[in-house]
Amino acid sequence: MSGGHRVIEQRRGRCVLVGLGLALTLVLTACSNDPYPPEPPGQKILYSSFTEAPRTLDPATAYTTVAHSVTGAVYETLLKYHFLKRPLELMPGLAAALPTVEDLGEGRSRYRFVLRKGLLFADDACFELGAPGARTREIVMGDVAFQLMRLADPKVGSPVIEPFANIDGFQEFGSALAERREADEAFAARPVHEQYAELGGIRGIATPTPWTLEITLHRPYPQIRYWFAMEFSTPVPWEAVAYYDGQGGRPRFDDHPVGAGPFYLAEYDKHARYVLEKNPNWYGVRNPEWRAPAAVFPEPAEESDVDSGRAEYAGRSLPLIDRVIVVREKENIPRFNKFIQGYYDASGIIKESFDSVVVEGGLSEEMKERGMRLGKSVSPDVFYIGFNFDDEVIGRAGGERSRKLRQAMSLSLDVGEFLRIFNNGRGVVAQSPLPPGIYGFDSDYQNPNRRLDLERARELMVEAGYPGGIDPATNEALKLGFDTANTTTAGLNQVRFFTNAWREIGIDVAIRPTNYNQFQDKIRRGDYQVFQFGWVADYPDPENFFFLLWSKMARSVAGGPNAANFMDDRFDELFVSMKARENGPERIAEIREMRSILERERPWIELFHREDYSLYQGWVKNVKPMGLSIPTYQYRDIDPEARRALREEWNEPVLWPAWTLLFLAFLVIVPGVRTYLEERQ
């Protein structure tokens, strides 16, 4: 080989060595499983995750748990729920007190809210629109009125028009707005706050002073108060809606919330991560001396609050943490494993790991040793099987015969077994539509037609004229259809559980899988007999469950959510009365009578209320789920030192397999090369 060639070869060899050295350095510096950059000292950061990107953060339309985890922290409401009291109880938020109610006669009433003075929105560039150089401004009741007008605006497409339609002139305002926009293009092109102002606002909403809001209802609806504890009615600055229009590089209002909550949205990539920072303008931070109920950690309300150490926090100003980092984690298994490594502060429990985490309803020894805690809460929901009362066989036309058939079908289902098979035993067997935590729920109540009693079910079949399940008209097993839009294998297996149970009393229920639209179409046409639905409460009031069986909500008549088309005069009478009544013995008596009607009539077979199991790291304090999708970040506390130490302990890399692999590769390749070279020589 010539000298030139040798130099080139040497240079090449050096390049390879440098390249390998660089690659090795890269691999070694990358060798850490910590997904976060170093934390700034002295900051308390909560780490969490989300699965699906929120569609919108507009408080008029956001209606999912993931969206509420942002909007609930960024927007503040006039009323709030007490963090520790169960059942949930309303308390003042931005409002100085709970609203006063004035009876105007003929079912009309007026609610009067008074706002605290000196409240500010979070800093934002949009306020330049109102006053040059301004970064924020004072919140006034006009901002709440503006948001209520947005709810009525058909262009916004809010999902909660129906409850707010109890406000005098609410729907007329929406219609007038649509008509005017249709007729006048110049009007339609103006900013919405100018359009609303020109139409004169909603008749039933008045702001006699900047800090007073009067809402006039044209029919009784005391539940309206709950809607003022939701972000739908939060104060929204007109400047934010006008400024964040998606033009000129500005985001849309959907993606850029401007509120007055304990946190503001510091970073938002809806498909990857978002960061909430403590809002220095929040009244709890700016004016801790006010000792406002929603800005101070409450006194313990239950024994469990004392046992879990929450009592020590009573009276402390909120929020207790500085920042919340929420990362998108689409898959369950990586999310759970990262929680086990200490990189998330809380997690649900995946099915695959349930048995290793939960033993006999409590935490496994391994989890206890890691200092983890298990939180259980029953969700304010109900899952049920419904019967279509418009159907000739199963519905009202069949009279006593159909009633007994429905009762027999109700007595054939073992829901406890269903929960054990399909949900790791998680869930509370439902006895009535009301779940625990909702006023009127009675833990001692046992529905006589809502248990497994095959003997009685068979007797009822005989009484109904279907002995052994045989339909005398055909001399064959009675045939019914179960429509389901859940056509996944798991979904169909669940339906199969029910149809197999009914086969025990001789009924042949065919499963009719359809897609959601076909199912909706069938429901519109009344072409269905048995179906399965669920309902999650919007607010903690029995009205929000019993209205699903009110005749005015019947699907076939009004297109409402009463898909069973259940219509019972006495039930309706009791519902209307119960709905307007304050909690107390009379309301309880009415709830009991409604419950007994459902017990007998069986428009539903109540199945279960979901039970959520959550795991929390030992360094997270003050976790008390509220059931409804209400974030409680401001109450949480973190011990960052304990977290850092445990993360280090749990995540020491195991390097011996890398060295073993390299050694094995060496053992395989070197003899081969040597043999080959020897053979070639």
Next chain:
Amino acid sequence: MGAYVLRRLAYGVGVVLGVLFLLFVLFFAVTEPEDIARKALGDKVPPEAIAVWLENHGYDRPLWPWQDFEENLLFDHYRRMLTFDFGLSDADDSPIVDRIRAGAGPSLTLTVPLLVLGLLTAIPLSLLVAFFRETYIDRMGVFLCVLAMSVSTLLYIIGGQYVVGKLLRWYPISGFDADPMMLPRFLALPILVGILSGVGGDVRFYRTVFLEESSRDFVRTARSKGASEPRIMTRHVLRNALIPILTRVVTAIPFLFMGSLLLEAFFGIPGLGSMTFDAIQANDFATLRTMVYVGALLFIFGQVATDISYGFVDPRVRVE
């Protein structure tokens, strides 16, 4: 050359138009706009909100031109695609162009190193097994390649996350951070998994190519002139096997922008693959049709680029 490129591009236009039509028909055959609206808005929303959503997204119009020649979804679908006016996502109303812009970076940070490192792994390995042809290294190599090809990518992902992420704790199980100090630790595991899942097929393919080249006359001549085996493999065999390698690589290059569907989805990398995966799960027709359209365009571009590149690596090839 110019005429050839134009002809190929003209074929491509036909293919794209056909793809767009098929996509339109297939999508509306299996789903209805109301389904998409329900998925986006949730089950609780009243019919009025669904109607507003349909109107805002333009789905309140008839499907076909014979129903309404001026205002129909088919023409609108073509108009939007051909003018690159992709509009808003059906799932979350975000502008699709912005999402493509935001997603291309993370996708490329994964796919470019994956392609380069994959080549740097597969070519030396295939040269090695070809070099040791018909020895136990060759046979073991082929066996391992077939084994590696037989395992599903999903298993590599889950296995990689479990072993490397959970048990050995070398790299994060999933996640992404564009900070240059953080990025390598997030990319290490997906790249490792990507290489492992692809190396079997690549080595099998390149080994065949190299073996075919190594039996040619010029290799025998080089050997008879006393050239060493490593020199023959790297200087003569590798250089002459560039055409099939190039075909594979150049065809793959345009698709680097599209990201990797499974790797991005499972490792939480917010790229275009992940975006497409989300769109499939959410019935997001607007995003899906955009991605299929962009994919078809890139495919045609890749085909033409491959043909042209032949001329550069092999002067005997002339495109006419």
